[in-house]
């Protein structure tokens with residue numbers, strides 16, 4: 001008798017539990033999956049819980065393929081719906097609408113989706129990328145003078161001395177026949193690490209010799225978009241509110257205290273000894289003292305809705321300062337090494353482009369009287385180098401999409417006049433990688449063809465479609481730095497070496513399925529041959 005009652009009770013509990021789950025599943029999964037259907041927006045029904053990125057999350061296809069397929073599928077629409085796990089995202093595929101959202105109506109889309117608690121995640125929460133609303137506007141205005149051409153000119157010397165070091169390292173890796181095969185991502189990671197250490201933190205490191213220095217290991221951990229850190233990034237970008245509510249950190253305590261000590265020690269020493277070095281720490285120290293200004297005649301990009309060049313002051317904490325240095329790692333280290341690795345690959349498999357670029361480099365080097373005379377103006381004036389870098393960034397953009405959050409209600413209108421009202425908090429993506437491989441904007445998109453960027457090209461490129469560094473007031477603040485670094489390193493490399501496809505060079509490149517940004521599946525192996 002008792003047994004029958006217990007069974008009935010358990011089965012009653014079980015049934016209740018099952019009903020609860022079913023209800024929860026219905027509300028969380030089934031109902032949320034109707035989000036776009038209810039609004040008449042085109043979308044592909046998502047895989048329950050995983051959303052439209054299921055193939056990427058389960059490592060079946062690279063992210064760029066997943067978003068690229070959807071982009072082409074909805075070719076007749078200006079935007080479509082995408083489920084990032086359970087979160088509905090409006091993906092804006094029409095370039096005019098992208099410009100409208102990111103430039104003209106920027107006031108409605110000031111923030112990225114990420115939300116961090118500054119007290120709990122003191123470095124990333126205070127970094128420019130994660131800042132929101134007026135905090136972001138203030139910081140962007142204060143930091144902008146640190147990234148102008150005149151400041152890059154001062155830092156250029158720091159970069160070229162490292163380029164010379166990289167050439168020596170590659171030479172030392174070569175066999176008696178004057179050739180050597182090297183993995184480019186690793187090479188440029190080490191090189192980029194040392195550049196960030198010297199330019200952002202004022203520290204001299206040689207990651208080729210000292211292979212396990214904490215800068216390199218922590219920097220790698222910080223920017224790793226695979227493994228646990230990769231999952232954390234995914235979670236912070238897909239479930240920003242949940243991660244904030246759970247008070248989870250993107251940067252570990254160990255990382256935070258390492259970078260904080262490096263910056264504070266350097267500042268302490270400089271203040272004590274009156275040292276001035278042309279690097280980011282120096283610029284941030286000036287900013288803290290309200291002494292950082294745009295130089296006269298500086299060409300400043302402004303927008304009436306954006307951060308603008310108006311003078312703003314702010315009180316800096318030690319963590320504010322450290323966070324802006326750390327952003328070099330987060331923003332610049334992996335992205336520049338991706339650009340350089342793919343550029344080396346494209347030059348190796350397109351010898352005609354490489355020869356043309358080398359001819360430009362050789363003629364400039366002769367004209368200035370040697371690579372040691374290279375300066376920022378000269379590198380800026382090199383047209384073909386600029387075209388090759390742009391074409392690499394177009395074909396292999398390190399950041400496959402841009403994101404925005406709607407900060408004020410806004411109406412999106414499709415080609416057929418269908419309208420949808422966005423609400424505060426709605427998320428948007430701009431599929432940069434797919435737009436930059438759209439044959440209507442870039443004919444023969446899979447071809448590596450720098451000439452498409454020639455000033456006298458038959459079909460001039462719409463430069464707004466080159467979305468690698470983003471668009472509008474929230475675009476990449478470090479783009480000048482990134483371009484300067486990549487151009488300088490290739491000036492030195494091609495001055496000394498021929499780049500060739502070797503036995504381990506993968507052709508055509510297959511991308512790693514586990515990485516959000518483009519990473520070659522089998523590594524980017526290139527054979528270097530010493531020039532006569």
Ligand code: HEM
Pocket residue numbers: 128129130140327328331332333335336339397398399402403467468469470471472473474475476477478479481482
């Ligand atoms: C090839 C190299 C790089 C690429 C492809 C790249 C790409 C991007 C992109 C796509 C964005 C978002 C733009 C938008 O949403 O419109 C961004 C923002 C940002 N990048 Fe870069 N970046 C690069 C190098 C750098 C470097 C060297 C730094 C060094 C400081 C840097 C610092 C930042 C910062 C601080 C932001 C946030 C700006 C803001 O929110 O106001 N990036 N970058």
